[in-house]
Amino acid sequence: MSDNYFDSSGSLDEPILTDAEIEKYKKYFSEYGEEILFSQGTVIVGYGDVSTSIDLLLTGEALVEVPVNEKWIPVAWIKSGSVIGEIAFLDSQPRTARVIARTACKLFRISRDSFSEVSQKRPIAALEFISRISQIMAYRLRRIEQFDAVEQGRDDMRKELAADLHDQTMSELSAILMHLGLLKLVIEDQETVKDIDNLVSMVKNADVNLRQLVREKGHDQIAVVGIEESLQVFFKDLEKEPVSSPIEIVYISNELNKGGLPGPVAMDLYQIIRQSVLNSVEHANANLISAEIIWVEEGISFSVEDNGIGFSRSNIKNVPEAGHFGLLNLKLRAERVGGYVDINSEEGKGTKVVGTIPISRETSENIKLRTNRYFLDA
Template identity: 35%
Template structure:
């Protein structure tokens, strides 16, 4: 009769209190000692150091990982160039999506602390299926449940992101329709006030000074609104919004050693627009990439290439800035 490796037995003993009802939890308690011995007899046991990468995004591997000790960090890329990070604790599983569908990895997995991990490849699991079909079926059921709950959790994050985008749009409209209109009205009233013949030269000078400051504030506010949620993105689409954004950057005083030149080449964009969410995502990615090139790489030339076909939208961003 097979027995559990001592290091695994010790780890599982500390996991007895973990419930399979947890969204990320794997129900080890559902299996008998003999069944667990059969499962872990086909596993590879690994020790990972802090910050060591288990899986890279878009890898074509399909191994399944059980976290026995330590914590893992899941880094899921999002459109703005950043990541959504999640922590997995002992008693959880990772890699179930690629294990089940054999598609490339959709996230990067990094050891947040030193970890004890058990991994299973497809060949080993097929052997377990042949020898213990009931055990393999129960594992698949648990993996399907975990994947379903995780996807539901990501849907909630997406819904929150859409809500934030809606709030950006509302704020931009409020600033444009109310605050900027009020500033313009005050500027006009000050202009009319100058014709009051009872004012001395000092008062007229103060009016000119305040008027200029209001104009500068109005211009800066217009740039802020453009950054929060450009009206062109709603009214005219992605290319128009990007063109307007690039023009505002080249016309604006930017802290950069040299003159800034930005070019945009768009192919395949006709009258039909991309889905709203896709346009917004691409706009945010390009906007952030340009900001990074200017602020960190000190680029003087930035080239953006967008190509839309019936199947996909591809884009590249190149700059002559210094490497990171």
């Protein structure tokens, strides 16, 4: 694996600071800024801190966490080249999240007072810096807005479905069971009684399945059991779905639940794999789908490939609008966690979704590669 395999700079036009820009800004603020080292697990910025400094993340990775029900929930993962605290730097308000060093980190910290002093002595340099920071902030806010709009719609539909099933459909099933029970009491024909017993059994099975569906739609499964088991549940559930022709799914991974994969990364990676596999099942006319997630020291590489009908590269821009592959949503998910995703396809030669997420793993030694096979029967 090459050293730049996980370098996704430019792949999605993510406006992180380049090495050249960081060196330039360090030179601008050499008399005012300072380099600070943080060991793994230490707090870089505390929740509620009244601090207007901005940090350039020179090396390492960090997690952004917010308090929810007396627990710290990770909501973002940031890598070298990113900035920390751009909003507080601009609006001078207390920090609304805390930032933890996921690995050892080196920062270059610039205080608001220092920036004000530089802006008087070197106004052009200060304007260039603030313009770049504003560009990064605007980009992040725009992506959050786009992504949240999609996710909010899906979350609302999911919760509405769960509520409807619980309040209406399951109540109706209970009423049907009660009426069938009363009906048995007044019918003497034994054959009819057997038919009623069969109906009762079918309704009870439907009730069990619906209760399971409500549980699945009512909480974040990945937060409960992790990405590995969630994907296995997804593949097993697919085996129960009707398909027009048999499909074999081969899933390869290397113990993703070991190593502390941050929750936001696990969620987005799960959804990328899930959506890509569903696209292949529903639209590719394939009989073989291969999904792979490998997490090593340099980062995560993933792919979903099928041997289906494919599509022309010249039409790839139309694919998201057509809704067949949802490439735009896949792109937004990968982009949000600092990675990239690409799609390769050719008519008659199948489709392959590939991507990487440059999140490090402490070690991949003694981590086993596992292969699971699932079969969807027609």
